[in-house]
Amino acid sequence: MKQNKDIIIIGAGPIGITCALECEKRQWDYKVLEKGALTNSLFNYPRNMTFFSTSEKLEIDAIPFISNQPKPTRNEALEYYRRVVTSNALNISLYENVKKIDKKENHFHIKTNKIEYTSKYVIIATGFYDIPNLLNIPGELLPKVTHYYKEAHNYALQDVVVVGASNSAVDAALEIWRKGGKVTMVIRGKQIGERVKYWVRPDIINRIKEGSITAFFDSEISEIHADSVVIKTNTKKITLSNDYVIALTGYLPDFDLLQHCGIKLSKDNKRIPEYTPETMESNINGLYLAGVICGGQETHKWFIENSRIHAKKIAQAIANRL
Structure with a gap:
């Protein structure tokens, strides 16, 4: 089976969801692919965890995040992001693992454990919590x-x-x-x-x-x-x-996926992927990066509150091409 989409978003964490919201506003034909549960990284956090950030800094797309205390818990965050997804009927496929991304001519071919997709653009927002150091x-x-x-x-x-x-x-x-x-x-x-x-x-x-x-x-x-x-x-x-x-010695981004796509990584131990800050486009034309994955090994550099803007930058860059 094959499906054709204008945009494929890889990763259904907060930043992947934010990218989907931008696509939804513009009525673009998109799909989010997530290899685990919705907001899989947050789901794997300790059950009693309290965020360092206050709730308004975890909000996406100006949708209010109401919590019992100024600093929300893991369960409150799961509820918030889940409601954002369901209330906006975002097109997300869970437990679908991306195996391979190839670009042929002007289209990407994305193979998963379920089917294959073709798309004009790809956004990688996979975070870093799935691969232990x-x-x-x-x-x-x-x-x-x-x-x-x-x-x-x-x-x-x-x-x-x-x-x-x-x-x-x-x-x-x-x-x-x-x-x-x-x-x-x-x-x-x-x-x-x-x-x-x-x-x-x-x-x-x-x-x-x-x-x-x-x-x-x-x-x-x-x-x-x-x-x-x-x-x-x-x-x-x-x-x-x-x-x-x-x-608990930290976690790593999926560098194998990036390199298999042809994305260049810095040659130092930071392994920062190459991208243009104004548009978040990588060295591969039409392939964008969003969220913590932009920091390579520096997983403390990007987080929800300072990478929400990536979704708007990417959406504007794609809109300029349509």
């Missing part, structure tokens, strides 16, 4: 190891190692400790991350100081075993009894 150490594939954290209950009364010092790692460590887990943090740097939410950072620092949570700074896990972990510090190796490892 692996530790690449022995034992990382054991069932006790996860790169995502949902909730604390199943870690009660367990020896848990949390790897990392970002917002997600700190939230996990505090929640698990408060549910009765024995928590050890393994942190490469010398301190808790500076970008950790300002109302949470003092909490974790104090829990470490008082000894409620153990932290190894300037350290990393070198091995994971069924009932233990090996931690490498500057001076020695330490073996600890362990039930679970939660490795």
Whole structure:
């Protein structure tokens, strides 16, 4: 089967949804393809997560986002974006994974796990949360190891190692400790991350100081075993009894998809894709980038509140060609 569309949008996160809204306003023939659930990255956030941003900064297309507190929760965000999609009857196909994008003459050919599409334009807004930044150490594939954290209950009364010092790692460590887990943090740097939410950072620092949570700074896990972990510090190796490892060491954009499309990446370790800031068009004519994927490895550079504008830039660029 084949479908012809004017525009294919890859990714149904907040920015992909914003791009769809711009297409909907102009009555363009578009379709959004999402390999997981609606707003899949947000869905995979911890269940009790609170955003750093206030609700108005998470709004898209000036549609009000009303939350109980100034900083909304994950569940409130899921409800908001879901209602935006359903109320505007956006054309989104979920659980449809893009396998390949080729450009032949003036059209793109997009092959998914379901069918094939042709389109004049493609917008990639895939975010970065689906591909974990692996530790690449022995034992990382054991069932006790996860790169995502949902909730604390199943870690009660367990020896848990949390790897990392970002917002997600700190939230996990505090929640698990408060549910009765024995928590050890393994942190490469010398301190808790500076970008950790300002109302949470003092909490974790104090829990470490008082000894409620153990932290190894300037350290990393070198091995994971069924009932233990090996931690490498500057001076020695330490073996600890362990039930679970939660490795929250960050996530990566889908660089393979970008490179298979022919998009150029910077040659430094940032791997920033090539695009024109005024239009968000990549080095491939008719292929646009939106959202956090524009930052390459610098996944902290773009987020919802400062990349919403990408959708309008792309829509205007496409309108100028029609």
